[in-house]
Amino acid sequence: MNILAIDTSCDETAVAVTRNTKACSNVVWSQASLHAKFGGVMPSLAQRQHEERIDYVLNKALGKKYQNLKNIDAIAVTIGPGLSIALGVGINKAKELAIKYKLPLIPINHVEAHLLSPFVNSDTNIQFPALGLVLSGGTTMLCLIKNIGNYEILAETGDDALGEALDKAARFLGLGYPGGAILEKLAKAGNPKKYKLPIPLINDINKNRFSYSGLKTAFVRFFNTIKKPTKQDISDLASTFQEVAFKHVENVLEYQINHSSLTFKHLLLGGGVANNIVLKSKLRKLLKNYNISLCVPNNKKLNGDNAGMIGVCAYLKYNSSNLEQFVNYDSIDRNPKFRI
Amino acid sequence: MKIIMENSKAISIAVDYLSWGKLIFMATETVYIAAVDATNPKAVLKLISFKNRPFGKPFSVGVTNIKMAEKYVLLNKQAKNLYERFLPGPITVVSNGKHTVAAGVEAENGTLGIRIPNYPFFLQVANKFNKPITTTSANANYQRRPYKLSDILDNISDKQKKLIDLMIDAGELPYNEPSTVIDTTIDEEPIILRQGDIKLKNKNEIFSRSEENTMNIAKELWQKYEDFKDKRAIVYALEGEMGVGKTIFVKGLAKAMGITDKVTSPSYDLLNSYGKLNHIDTWRMLNPNQELKEIVTKELINDKSIIAIEWADKARDEIRKHAEDAIIVWVKIKYGKRENERFISWGNL
Secondary structure, three states, rough: OOEEEEOOOOOEEEEEEOOOOOOEEEEEEEEHHHHHOOOOOOOOOOHHHHHHHHHHHHHHHHOOOOOOHHHOEEEEEEEEEEOOHHHHHHHHHHHHHHHHHHHOEEEEEHHHHHHHHHHHHOOOOOOOEEEEEEEEEOOOEEEEEEEEEEEEEEEEEEEEEEEHHHHHHHHOOOOOOOOOOHHHHHOOOOOOOOOOOOOOOOOOOOOEEOHHHHHHHHHHHHHHOOOOOOOOHHHHHHHHHHHHHHHHHHHHHHHHHHHOOOOOOOEEEHHHHHOOHHHHHHHHHHOOOOOOOOEEEHHHHHHHOOOHHHHHHHHHHHOOHHHHHHHHHOOOOOOOOOOO | OEEEOOOOOHHHHHHHHHHHOOOEEEEEOOOOEEEEEOOOOOHHHHHHHHHOOEEEEEEEEOOOOOOHHHOOOOHHHHHHHHHHOOOOOOEEEEEOOOOOOOOOOOOOEEEEEEEOOOEEEEHHHHHHHHOOOEEEOOOOOOOOOOOOOHHOOOOOOHHHHHHEEEEEEOOOOOOOOOEEEEEEEOOOOOOOEEEEOOOEEEEEOEEEEOOHHHHHHHHHHHHHHHOOOOOOOEEEEEOOOOOOHHHHHHHHHHHOOOOOOOOOOOOOOOOEEEEEEEEEEOOOOHHHHHHHHHHHHHHHHHHHOOEEOOOHHHHHHHHHOOOOOOOEEEEEEEEEEOOOOOEEEEEEO
């Protein structure tokens, strides 16, 4: 089944064509590239950017092969969670095309798509029930995947997301934005045990939530006690922050594995923080003790916001059956707080 | 539950009820209070259960004069000055307690807030009863301020109603702020825990010792402006370093507004909406003034929304433009000396 997928949930304007679980094209236009293209003109908010660039991204994703939606069987679009005005741009475009070409229009949850992103371009035989971990700038969530479309949230953040906390720590250290990747690079040169920062919610008896606001506060307060931080100090701080932030994920994950009546073969990891190599090796090490293998998208682009995962999510959920339920376009609307 | 009018006959009825360990509601110069005998443990438990709040959150108590106050607290020089300057009147002075009231009235650190309301009926009851009376406001935790009996009755459950034994109706009270709460045990200088009509300094600055305090201050700041709800848009512009508790403050606002959704940081999505409350963060915006303009739209202002903006200082110019069509409350949160301490100040723009 060929699906045209659109995602404009936040910064990225993303369009893809997917064939079953394969991303045939997967075009992402981020704020950063827009910035370069328009020669440093400061882009304004997501909505206008998405409007300016969606046709370009769409045409690029369709290419000659799928021009005029030739050979496309359905359209999938992210309806949430995300920024309402940004979501609206993708939804409007998707509706316009669905009406014009008389195609089913499938509404997709962005977080669910991250959760299932390890399926994209992969032939691993993932078995359910499985665990799912979405770690990004906007989401920090561990869930039980009973089956595709059937999830139970085991833990999620009550304040900041992990990716957000890493970005904030990075900017606080003067490393720029988005800082998660820069922080990771710098952390390599640092000693993760040099300083002591509190592991979030270490005293929780039932580890069924995440929190990063306390760590952020402790980090700022600690940093302010260092008189003149050297380059090495900054690396050590970056390394320590990352270590402690990840330790929190490991703790919650291990608790949930130990307290589940089920056994798992796979953990699916998605979201931008999944690009972090240190995190992946820590998770692999932990999961090995439980004979669980880590499934993570095979390239960086699939971890960040993209539409390939949206198309594949639509395929996995609905296959080619039941598509006639998706012809009532009016019922499809943005849902900024959409829960899985 | 019995309801009687406030008059001279009501004095001895109130005293009887208090001495029987009952929960009674009566007026002061600020708001209606939930009064019990502060030395009666059972009566205090009843009050805790009515207020629907955890054990260990202290209650202020009302007395008639400084001499009576000294039976329950140790007054230092700061405290004595405050008593002389402002009492009777709408302030609550926090001192170290002598542990002569029932458990659950003093704070966990042993301090106790004392009030001498400038309200003849209260003073007559307290004088005749001759024991300290709790003077906590008569609303349940995070509910509307009680200026008339219906403010209370309309916002509580049947279970809570059953706990009330007597209500003394003094009609609708003037809309005065709850008392200013001043702690004399923290520092050389008095520290303000809640800002009412009486001010010690030119600026509004409150001390917070915990996340819960910060949420509570947000609640107070919501209640101060709640009257403008549905009449004007209300903007809470939040300024303060990373990790200082801006999102915690918004959690308090949401709770006070009766929003039960989990409030999380909007840094990534830029805007999270919870009914009337719109929670915005400029931290990630490349051009905050411009981007805020696109989020805080005319409709949002015209809809009389409540808007909380984190890192508001980055978009000061854009926020100022709304000074005509919205109430703007500028809130600054600063780190204090010790780990959980914060100073929260605010002003109108």
